[in-house]
Amino acid sequence: MSILKEEFPVEAMDFVTAGEASAQIKRLLKKLGVDAGVIRRLSIACYEAEINLVIHSDGGKLVLEVDSNEVTLISEDVGPGIPDIDLAMTEGYSTASEDVRMMGFGAGMGLANMARNADRFDISSKVGEGTTIKMYFSL
Amino acid sequence: MTVNEAAKIIGASILTEGTDTSREVREGYTCDLLSWVMAHGREGMAWITVQTHMNVIAVASLHDMACVIIPEGISVEADVLGKAAEEGISVLSSRLTAFEICGRLTQAGIGAC
Numbered sequence: 001m002s003i004l005k006e007e008f009p010v011e012a013m014d015f016v017t018a019g020e021a022s023a024q025i026k027r028l029l030k031k032l033g034v035d036a037g038v039i040r041r042l043s044i045a046c047y048e049a050e051i052n053l054v055i056h057s058d059g060g061k062l063v064l065e066v067d068s069n070e071v072t073l074i075s076e077d078v079g080p081g082i083p084d085i086d087l088a089m090t091e092g093y094s095t096a097s098e099d100v101r102m103m104g105f106g107a108g109m110g111l112a113n114m115a116r117n118a119d120r121f122d123i124s125s126k127v128g129e130g131t132t133i134k135m136y137f138s139l
Numbered sequence: 140m141t142v143n144e145a146a147k148i149i150g151a152s153i154l155t156e157g158t159d160t161s162r163e164v165r166e167g168y169t170c171d172l173l174s175w176v177m178a179h180g181r182e183g184m185a186w187i188t189v190q191t192h193m194n195v196i197a198v199a200s201l202h203d204m205a206c207v208i209i210p211e212g213i214s215v216e217a218d219v220l221g222k223a224a225e226e227g228i229s230v231l232s233s234r235l236t237a238f239e240i241c242g243r244l245t246q247a248g249i250g251a252c
Contacts, residue, residue: 019197023226026201043201044177051174051194104173104190113178 004032004066010053012079015103018054021062022047025073032066034139041117042071042137048110049075049133055100056080057130071137073118081127089115089123140164140249142206142229145185148247149240151208151233154220158229164205167249169237173198180204181252185244187237191215193222200226210237 006028008021026043046062053060053075060077082088089111096106111133115121118135125131142160146153153160165183170176171190180186180202187208188195196219199207206229209215215230223230233240245251 016193019194019201022201023197040182040203047197047201048174048177103192103194104171104176104188105194107172107174109174109178113174116178 002065002067004028004064006064008062008064010050010057010060010062012054012057012059014054018051019047022050025062025064028064029066029071034066034071038071038137038139042073042135045114045117045135046073048114049073049135051105052110053077055096055105060130069139071139073135073137075133075135076130077132078130081129082123082125082131083127085123085125140247142185142231145206145208145244145247145249146231148243149208149231149233149235151231154209154215154230154232155224155228156220157224158227160206160229162205162229164249166252167241167244168252169241177201179252184252185249187240189213189237191219193219195219196223196226196228196230199223199228204228206231208233208240210235210240 029039057077057079063074065072091112092108094106094108100106119138120136122134142162145164164185167185169187171188182203184204185206208231212234
């Protein structure tokens with residue numbers, strides 16, 4: 001039974017509003033009275049996903065779905081896709097540009113950090129089409 | 140130690156208006172890689188970084204940090220400070236290097252995670 005479902009669009013290369021969707025999602029979950037530990041883990045995973053959308057995709061969205069025993073966060077994008085997911089999941093591996101690295105991003109921690117913070121993590125990608133990440137957090 | 144007390148130890152001014160500077164600093168951290176800090180940041184941290192763009196505030200806020208400390212007198216843009224105030228994150232500016240800030244805060248009893 002879904003208590004709430006909401007979508008948050010994320011624009012490619014917009015570093016000014018990057019993080020806004022994650023902040024909104026965090027506030028929403030606080031209002032719903034979700035456990036602080038879950039909010040913390042979800043916020044971190046969500047921010048990583050949002051930044052990845054900004055850096056790597058041609059645009060995408062975050063979809064938050066809350067039901068009575070689980071929160072689901074989906075990141076969907078249109079973009080280049082990931083040719084080798086195992087390699088992309090390796091900490092320290094990044095394809096981020098020099099400009100993005102200068103801002104302190106592109107340490108190659110994002111996907112691994114999402115997987116670590118979610119209770120379940122699924123990623124699928126098609127080269128030339130886009131990437132979908134599903135993260136589940138038990139309540 | 141509070142944010143206010145930490146600021147005094149490193150001769151820092153508080154750039155944000157209206158944030159709670161009586162907040163407890165639990166530990167210190169320094170790193171300029173935001174994605175690294177996303178992975179290792181914790182609640183109540185004083186985070187020292189030379190990065191001054193908007194995403195620093197997002198990372199500090201998501202981790203519910205105590206404050207962000209900008210070393211070497213690097214200037215911070217007004218819209219970033221406005222965002223920090225809105226999120227309740229104090230931003231401190233010190234003329235000292237990150238190295239010296241860490242040294243002084245450690246000597247004053249702030250631990251690392």
